[in-house]
Amino acid sequence: MANNPALSAVICTHNRHKSVSATINSVLAQDIDRQDFEIIVVDNSTDAGQARQFGGQYDGIENFRYVHEPVPGLSNARNVGAHLALAPIVAYLDDDAVAPPQWLRELSLGYQKFGDRAAIVGGPVEPVWVTPRPNWLTSDLEGFFSIVDHGGEIRELLPHEWLAGCNYSIRRDWLFAAGGFSTELGRKGALSLLSNEETLVSESVRARGGKVVYVPAASVKHYIDPSRTSADWLKRRMAWQAVSDVLSRPQESLRRAEIASYRFRRYSRLGRAIFFANLLRRRENITSIDLDRIYHAILILLCRGS
Template sequence: MTDGVVSGAPRVTAAICTYERYDLLPGAIESVLAQSLPPGSFELIVVDNSPDPARSAREAAPFADRPGVTWRHEARPGLSNARNVAARHARAPIIAYLDDDARADPVWLQNVAGCFDQFGEAVSVVGGRIRPWWGAPRPAWLPDEMLGEVTVVDLGPKRRLLADGEWVAGANIAFRIAALRNAGWFDTSLGRTGGGASLLSAEETALTERIKALGGLVAYDPLAAVDHWVDPGRLTQRWFRRRAAWQAVSEYLRDPKAQFDRSDDAWAAVKGYLLTQNPADRTMRGLALHKDDAADFRWQAGAVYNAVIALLAGLDEQDDV
């Protein structure tokens, strides 16, 4: 590999950014330490954004003697900031991010590195398959088209470049650090901060788009795969509605003009949805009622998304005269 690798430096840095997930974090760490790459060819950086540094130190202690592991407590909150901290301390030219509630396959890093090798310097970003690790049975009302909301990614069986409109997810994504630097790092105004009160996202999408605008390509490797925990608390329609609303906020922040320009269409879509509901439910109530049918729920979640876009752009209705 190139990118100005210093002799003796690891080939790839794995990074886990965490916030008070001490129940699941050790499993993520162990899955990285069990990688098939030879010892010394990769390192692991854990960036702990949890608010209690003393607790962080206690949780770090079992890994203090594990070769190649660096544990950093980062007081400034925010996932994007934590990811930037990891990248700035990485010793390898490539950094691969794994969520703290994920488990990497033993050949994860081998295939991340191999994908960069195969496509060469033109590729700046590599994403991999993300399989669901269900914490509870999948609900019947959850359609396949909405699995991406719980970070399920499967773009097929082949290692390849991404086509327009395809995306990879931050639970399993790797970057050339030079590309991160050139694109201005992760935007700290995007991404989640603290616990689950905010579902602001799109930070890796925004960064990837900036990298692509600079000429970098994005690749997908199905063998760079991980299992990602789907918390039972997310398997409710209320959570998916929240996710749709926060996705609208995230995308509005990422590209305000594009979302403003489509706000009339978004508002028309909301009204179109509500007009299909019972007369008593043609209000905000219609965006909150439980749906048994998967297609109906998908339509409702889309209406929630569009309602937030329309509200952010500003509504203006006139009574018919």
């Protein structure tokens, strides 16, 4: 292992050995000197033996570590990767994404350009549709698929602008100062769609005076699993977003639930029941208005109980 790599590329994976191979190969093909970065794969797969067997094919590769982490959860896996990292900067890449050869180099340039206050640097996420993109998926719904495009200028992001965790790097000292990624949030297995873990870290960094920087040349391609292109998945995703917001911002969620309750009281009980019955049966043509109502209904249930 190199004694002082500049960056640690951390790939967290869970039961995706087929797709993570392409992710790993894309990082092995980075165009910076091999001594300047390391690769850490944190395998959260349920079958430890299979994980170790898969990781064995990378034995002997310079500055490469493959570890099996038995405790489930994406946030935990990311924290494990950060603690194992030797570099001051950790760059996270999901197991269904691939990076171009200049990815790490461009992330490094972002830190250099904005100096020590640059705590987080990330870039665009371009979707790769394994199956055809749904015709009902409008641009205002793209965020639920981790699609990120903040334009062609390298700049500090505004408070309301965000980076996706599948293309997200951070200085380790800033991450540890923020308490790491919350293990109460983030994906855990195949059923949970909890999120907000990167958002909370970014908010903590900004509160301490750090900058979140966007580098358009540090893009990655993100493969969209066919299971995510259904209206049912998107409805689940929105319901879990409400749960994530309640867990991460309980006071704000209470205020939102009060507003939602007022809005829903304007409809009769029968009208609400008919709307949600039709929405749950619908398998296509989901809209942002539909998702907004699902979100607020879940907030009401969680925060008010009625």
